[in-house]
Amino acid sequence: MSRPILEVSGLSMRFGGLLAVNGVGLTVNEKQVVSMIGPNGAGKTTVFNCLTGFYQPTSGNIRLDGEQIEGLPGHKIARKGVVRTFQNVRLFKEMTVVENLLVAQHRHLNTNFFAGLLKTPAFRKSEREAMDYAAHWLEQVNLTDFANRTAGTLAYGQQRRLEIARCMMTRPRILMLDEPAAGLNPRETDDLKALIRMLRDEHDVTVLLIEHDMKLVMSISDHIYVINQGTPLADGTPEQIRANPDVIKAYLGEA
């Protein structure tokens, strides 16, 4: 049994009179793929936004490796190794593919102003390493041939893969994917599944997933949380969820 890396308890988020998330709790173990499912508007993305510091949760506890992280600004949480993608693809469209990956490594680069001005050996080395790391990941997501293309000109599925590669540039511990399979065709979805498996098995990344594609969710998740109208409905292994009458009711409506 691996140890928990992310523990969330009693998470609530209120927008004025609307309680978008109500008492959600999650326990994510290391090197697992954990999915969050629920009907549209259930508050899944709001949970993501709270976890990554884009919203300040109204109440609740978020612990990363036992350390409280709720209320920290987004970039500080990202630096602790919690990195996310967005529901719609958000690449730097005017930059090339490889530059997208270089920007994401900003924190790991030699950003010393004078080193860059004088192109010191240390600066060159750091730039070269960044380039190599980017090239390595381009190969992993099968985009090497497109390295020097502008990111905006890639096909949709390629943009999705590039987005995941860009997240990996920051050396994350938890990768949060918000509907990564939306708009992909069945073959691209299979590629995505293989990619997520590889991230977990070879790169020791914990993946937290929001997804509507049930086939994908059921086949790769180690644990599933179901959220309905902001409140937790059920959680368990894919088999348990599949057999849960409440979940079926929420998804298909009362018989």
Next chain:
Amino acid sequence: MNTSIKKNFKMAIFSALLVLAVAYPVMGLKLSTVGIKLEVQGASPTVLWTILGCSIAMFFWQLFRTQLGAVWAHAPKLPSMPSQASNFLTRPSTQRWVVLGLVMLALAWPFFGSRGAVDIATLILIYVMLGLGLNIVVGLAGLLDLGYVAFYAVGAYSYALLAHYFGLSFWICLPIAGLMSASFGFILGFPVLRLRGDYLAIVTLGFGEIIRILLNNLTWLTGGPNGIGSIPKPTLFGLSFDRKAAEGMQTFHEYFGVAYASINKVIFLYLIALVLVLLTLFVINRLLRMPLGRAWEALREDEIVCRALGMNPTIIKLSAFTLGACFAGFAGSFFAARQGLVSPQSFTFIESAIILAIVVLGGMGSQLGIILAAIVMILLPELAREFNEYRMLMFGALMVLMMIWRPQGLLPMQRPHLELKQ
């Protein structure tokens, strides 16, 4: 057809009245001094007839606009720039060669040009430096700064005050002025950079005015509206360019045993400005290829993603703001040295507007564009001195023309892309 004429008719009457309403008070009424009083007098009949004629011409033009437009469409079109040529001109490698050529020309300039020409060229170089500095903030980081002149003023006054009260030389004050401006940029940027777009523009605009008014009113320190005069000129390793050196100093012409020529001083100032511009160009070129430059670009495109990737947007914006201010400080201290006198009148809002116009006119982010735009913006008013009264009018017309003809600026630059070598 009938309705379109009717619609045009209304429009035409309105336009004609507008011409009358604008032109009559401006051109048809004249103020003249009679004794100690001002008197309003009507203009000559010719002027009045001309205004009426213009109004009627506007009426017919608006009425038959569609028909005239159809005729116009048959006329041969102006050749527009082929896309290939445009692509070639905006490529970074092309622009680098053109910039090199311009630098060569600039180096040769003082030895062929007249004294006045060199003097104007120096002024142009100051604006090139300012344009390049503002370009970091507006063009690269995408932050609209309408009070850039404040940093210019801080740089100028830093040198003026240090020279006046402590007798420090230009070469010591130049870096100090840069640092002073940079720290003002830092202090202003810290609270302000969480604002976005329009709000940032308004706050910076206010800051620009605050600095000017402060300089105007701190009479005990800055001399108020009179400014600070007799600021020493830069020296070449302690050699002054005056006819007679101050005590303990030597003059350039005595040391080298040449006859005294006042143009030497002008040329020397010009060369300093050129060196400063080259330094600025060098730094900005490097920045574009540094992680910081990439971060600015990324931030301009999508701030939320930057945050999600662990970059601190405030720090990155602040670095752009501070660096831009630093260059304004250099330009300011050089301006003070060249002018020999600084006063708050040199740092009005219109200066900010001109610098911003240079950046926008040149094409955001393009260095060559900024150089060309600075030349146009400074040289045109100098060449057309007799039209001085209509300067603002020409300024406006130029802006409108640019908006129609090349909304992306004179010579926008494609960013130098880093390539993965396979």
